[in-house]
Amino acid sequence: MTAIAETALFRAVGARTRRIRHSGWLNPQILVAGAVLAAWLFVVVAAPWIAPFDPLAETGARLSAPSAQHLLGTDSLGRDVFSRTLYGARESLPIAVAAIGASLIIGCLLGAIAGFFGGVVDATIMRVADITMAFPAILLAMAVAAALGPGLTNALLAIVAVWWPIYARLTRGQVMSIKEREHVEASKAIGSSRWRTLFRHILPHSVTPIMVNATMDLGQIVLLVASLSFLGLGALPPSPEWGAMITEGAKNFYQPWIAAAPGIAMVSVTLAMNFLGDGLRDVFDVRARR
């Protein structure tokens, strides 16, 4: 099943069961996951200095197995797989972060407006969100990406189109419960405008659980970006984006090192994200509050 469906399932589970809180901030799970992510962040910044070869140039014999010179071998065009994997982090990770960021902004804004103003505005926004969520995410993203044409930017737009309703729903729920609190009453009583009340007194209080969710989703987004690229709807050759590299590896099935490196890289990121999210969820106990 898709990773996206999986996220949705985890949400459904979280909503219906009480999680057992048993760990604090400094548990090994969060630390290890954080270290892995920090290492990848370093790779994103420092790829040009630590990669031994140009990721786009033919620097060795074609399809050669891992050796002392080419640590992870070369692909069908003689490009160094190790260097490409390092550079791939620069393609895959920033796109995922940007997609989450844009979905957060759009989703939170629309969700806050829906929850705060209610009535027709609420109904309209939430019906659109419902309908969008009725689409299987990968399918909707495929349709959007196909229509826009392949490319990482369009893949990003496709993902935002699929992902914003999740945050819209979350924010709406948060805003609806917070707007009944006394400090909001007070803000209204002293004559603050409705927008000021929303942005100064309600939204800041809704942020934490939404951010934790976004952390958990980042891993899924990395997978979604790569899936689109793998289907030929995201990054295009010669980009070293991880999904595109795996497509390249699938074409050279009997040279497993080509697909192994980007795959392991991606798994290390998504696993770290999920472990981090899982750990944070225990710390904040967010799911129980939804």
Next chain:
Amino acid sequence: MGPATREEIMFRFILKRVASMPLLLLGVVTLAFVISRLLPADPIASIVGQRNLGNEEIVAAAEAKWGLDQPLPTQYLTYIGNLLTGDLGTSFQTKMPVSSDIAERLPATLELTLMALIIGAIGGILLGVISASRKNRAPDHVSRVFALIGSSLPIFWTGLVLLFVFYAQLGILPGPGRLSSRVIPPADVTGFYTIDALLQGDMPLFWDAFGHLLLPAFIMGWGLMGTISRLVRASMLDELGSDYVRTIRAKGVSESQLMRGHVLRNSLTPVVTILGFAFGAMLMGAVLVETIFSWNGIGSYAVEATRSLDYPAINAVCLLGGAVFLIANLVTDIAYPAIDPRVRLS
């Protein structure tokens, strides 16, 4: 009249949910239509082929034939009108009615999805029980890691790796496709190769089809296995802390009987509801697995359709996906209060 009985409330609740379905489906269709028509890409190239793009006559004739020369609102109304008569349109690519394309390919995906559900449910429940009965000990941790890995793996990559290991290296599982090459598919009764082979009484054929199902179904089911194991663990631990368990223990019932007869049974309610939801999500999650395993189902049909901007096919697959998702949700919403009387209807 007295206050409404539970049956009456239930009936009204179901009626309300069912009544909202057509509107949601219309929304899904409209969104699919809008996405496919308002974006810049032009499908005409994929209809007439790159070579004929310069030929204005061919292009104009093709546009007229497929109704692409009409204004968008007209195209939309025609499309909705056709849908109401059960006409999903004609595929640009295969030049066949989309409904017959889908009917031909759906059984392959259904067979795969059901197998994945079975693997996910059985594996998940087993792992969950092991976790709950050995809470915070090694088996619990192993099962937690296994669950998290399941939802972290890129399906298309896992597929490649497992194919390489079990097919190319060890040779213990068959390669991609629904059957080995040169094996003739069974006569089409249900469209499920395993069942059709059994109906023919052809055991070698059954085992061939079954073997081909195992790897892709396991990969699809792995994520679900993780979800269900966490779910079963959490609800079993919840149950174990409740009063009735203390009473049963006090009566001297053995621990294994307590687990099987009472705790597990009560913990399975949420699993039933999640299966409906998972079915909807997985049916479409087949896209990536089918691509890797050359599985000739709806998922690979969707990929071909998006690659060639085959609007009628894309819209139809979206409609199917949306419909399955909505129906699965509906069934879940209805099943939940029916199975668990403690759930309040609102």
